[in-house]
Structure formats: C-alpha cells, structure tokens
Amino acid sequence: MTHTPAPTPQAPRPDAHKPELQPLFAPLVKGAAQAITDYRMIGEGDRVMVCLSGGKDSYTLLDILLHLQKRAPIDFEVVAVNLDQGQPGFPTHVLPEYLTRLGVKFDILTEDTYTTVKEKTPEGKTTCALCSRLRRGILYRHAREIGATKIALGHHRDDILETLFMNMFFGARLKAMPPKLQSDDGTNVVIRPLAYLAESGIQRYAEAKGFPIIPCNLCGSQENLQRKIVGEMLEGWERAHPGRLQNVLRSLTRVTPSHLLDRDLFDFASLSVTPAEGDRGFDGEEYPEREFLAGLSEMQMLG
Incomplete structure (x- = not known):
C-alpha cells in the first residue's frame, strides 16, 4: 500500500471552477447534497473514504465531496483510495499524479485480484460478481484500518435502477442499491451520494472537466452483459419518455407494502x-x- 498525506495543493480545488463549468457542476452538487441530507450520509467528524476507480463517476464524487467539505456546516475528512487490482497495462501513475496535484490525502492499495478473477471465472461467464466481492473485501478492511466512518461509492441513479431491474428480471427479487448501507458485520457504512444523479449529467461534467479516465479492461472487455442490455433498455425509455427514470426512482421512496405481494413485509393473513x-x-x-x-x-x- 502506498500512503500519501495531503500535500500542499498545486491545483485549483473543485469549487474554483471555471465559470463555464458551473452550470454543469451546480445541479450535481445540489442533487448530491439533497441525497446526503435525506439519508444523513455524513455527520460531524466523519472520515469519508472515497473509493476512486479512475472512472467518471468516482472523479465526480470526489469533486462534489471536496466542494461540500468547504461549504457544509459540519467538519468531515476526505481520504481518496484507489485499488490497483493488477490489470495488465493499468497506468499506475495517473491517479497518484492527479491526486497530488489536487492536494488530496490518498492511499493506493495493490492487490492482484485480476489473476484470481481470471483463474476462477469459467470461460464465457462474467467476471463482475467475483471481482466486486474481492474488491469490496479489500476496501472494507482498509476502511477499518484507517478509521474511516463512511465508505463513499460513485453509484448514481442509473446504476440503482439497473440493479433494480436486474434483480427483477434475473433474480425474481424487488431489490435495488440503497443510498446508505451497513455491512453485514456492522463495521462499515457505505454511502452513495450520487444516488439522485442521472448518469447523463455526470457524463457531461466529466467530459467538460477532462478527467484522466482509466478504463476497466476486465469489465469493459465483456460483451453482451445483461447489465448493459438493461441499461440500454432504460436509456431507450428515457429517450422516448423523458422523466420516466426519475419517476421510477421516486417510486422506490414511496413504497406501499399493502399493495405488493410480500407476506413477510405485510400481514395479509390477519386482514x-x-x-x-x-x-x-x-x-x-x-x-x-x-x-x-x-x-x-x-x-x-x-x-
């Protein structure tokens, strides 16, 4: 593991944006702040470990949290953490250089999960489940080691809805990604500050900001993933009926148990x-x- 304390900032903090970026950044901050408030994601004295993958979502998440850190009425700490999983050709210099210029405290973890995933995954099967499980275990452990009280992930609205329909179509379960989650052993709390944000807005901001994106060769090399198919379905819905995805997300906050079919959730037998x-x-x-x-x-x- 490489541990780097916060150096003297050499680059503008994300709140010092060029004026042309403000129309893109402001609604993202507003939506994230609303989600953080609604679910009490961050409190006074929290140490927030931001999991930085090198993708547009986690870069945007870091920008938003650094911005809120300066403006929120509470004090909290931000630590960026990247897990180098040993993927061939992974540009190990990109994130340390970027985070050093930004003046952010960060840790770089090195664990060769790539080889394990390739060895354990049968030919033709997706690598996502095993890869995410290994990555989650490493990040959870590191959060405990550094005393992080929250683990911030970059999942956005579209990720949540894709998960909802994936579980419905292929798992026969009504289940999505929660904006705040306690780990099974109770030692970690995961938060998703981008839960209310559409991917399209994040994409526009990331392109305008020019983040040094690092593609995932492990996931990106897999074609015809069911998640991609579901994502394309949702994109089609939104193109044909703008606002539909926001309504689906709102429906997850307005659940009526008595009008579903789960006998464990509602006592139909006693009616x-x-x-x-x-x-x-x-x-x-x-x-x-x-x-x-x-x-x-x-x-x-x-x-």
Missing part, C-alpha cells in the same frame, strides 16, 4: 372483516365469516 349485526349473506341468510372460510376450504378440497 378480515367482522360483519355488522344484521348483515346477510348472498342468499339473504346470515353468513358469518367462519362459515365462508369453512366453505372455501371445502371447495378447495373438492376441487
């Missing part, structure tokens, strides 16, 4: 009606509920 005195059945006779249930049970047995 019943107690007839008022004098109520009659279909034939004009008194028709108590217990007799109806007994009759229903008998019909099912004959049935």
Whole structure:
C-alpha cells in the first residue's frame, strides 16, 4: 500500500471552477447534497473514504465531496483510495499524479485480484460478481484500518435502477442499491451520494472537466452483459419518455407494502372483516365469516 498525506495543493480545488463549468457542476452538487441530507450520509467528524476507480463517476464524487467539505456546516475528512487490482497495462501513475496535484490525502492499495478473477471465472461467464466481492473485501478492511466512518461509492441513479431491474428480471427479487448501507458485520457504512444523479449529467461534467479516465479492461472487455442490455433498455425509455427514470426512482421512496405481494413485509393473513349485526349473506341468510372460510376450504378440497 502506498500512503500519501495531503500535500500542499498545486491545483485549483473543485469549487474554483471555471465559470463555464458551473452550470454543469451546480445541479450535481445540489442533487448530491439533497441525497446526503435525506439519508444523513455524513455527520460531524466523519472520515469519508472515497473509493476512486479512475472512472467518471468516482472523479465526480470526489469533486462534489471536496466542494461540500468547504461549504457544509459540519467538519468531515476526505481520504481518496484507489485499488490497483493488477490489470495488465493499468497506468499506475495517473491517479497518484492527479491526486497530488489536487492536494488530496490518498492511499493506493495493490492487490492482484485480476489473476484470481481470471483463474476462477469459467470461460464465457462474467467476471463482475467475483471481482466486486474481492474488491469490496479489500476496501472494507482498509476502511477499518484507517478509521474511516463512511465508505463513499460513485453509484448514481442509473446504476440503482439497473440493479433494480436486474434483480427483477434475473433474480425474481424487488431489490435495488440503497443510498446508505451497513455491512453485514456492522463495521462499515457505505454511502452513495450520487444516488439522485442521472448518469447523463455526470457524463457531461466529466467530459467538460477532462478527467484522466482509466478504463476497466476486465469489465469493459465483456460483451453482451445483461447489465448493459438493461441499461440500454432504460436509456431507450428515457429517450422516448423523458422523466420516466426519475419517476421510477421516486417510486422506490414511496413504497406501499399493502399493495405488493410480500407476506413477510405485510400481514395479509390477519386482514378480515367482522360483519355488522344484521348483515346477510348472498342468499339473504346470515353468513358469518367462519362459515365462508369453512366453505372455501371445502371447495378447495373438492376441487
């Protein structure tokens, strides 16, 4: 692991943008600040470990958190962390040089998970599940070692919705990515400050900012991933019906358990009606509920 303390800044901090970047950056900051507030992602004295992959999302996340760090009414620390997974041709100099110029405290972790993933993944199968599991374990461990109270990931609105439909289509589960999550062992808290932000806005900002993007050769080399297919479906919906994806995201915040089918989430079995005195059945006779249930049970047995 390479540990680098925050040097004297040699480059403008992200809040000192050129004027032409402000229209792109301001709505991103507003959306992220709203998500952070809604889910209480960051508090006084937090040490936030920002997982920096070298992609547009994590660069944007870092810019936003550094901006909020200077303007928020609370004090919190930001530490950038990159995991070098041993991918062939990975440009190891890019992130250290960028973060040094920015004046950000950072750690570079080196773990050859690439070889493990390639060896363990059968030909033709996707590498994402194993790769992410190994990466998550390493980052969780490092967060504990440096005393990080929050782990910030760069997943945005479109990632959340892709996960929702992936779970529905291929896992038969109504499940997405939460904006805030406690690890199973309770030792880490993951936050996703970009949860409200559309990928398109992040893309425009990243292009205008000129981030030194590092592509993922492991994931990017896989064609016909189901996640890509689902992503293209969502993009098509948004092109045809602008605002649809935002409505889908809002639906995740307005859940009505009694109108779904999960018997563990809502006690359907206890729902019943107690007839008022004098109520009659279909034939004009008194028709108590217990007799109806007994009759229903008998019909099912004959049935």
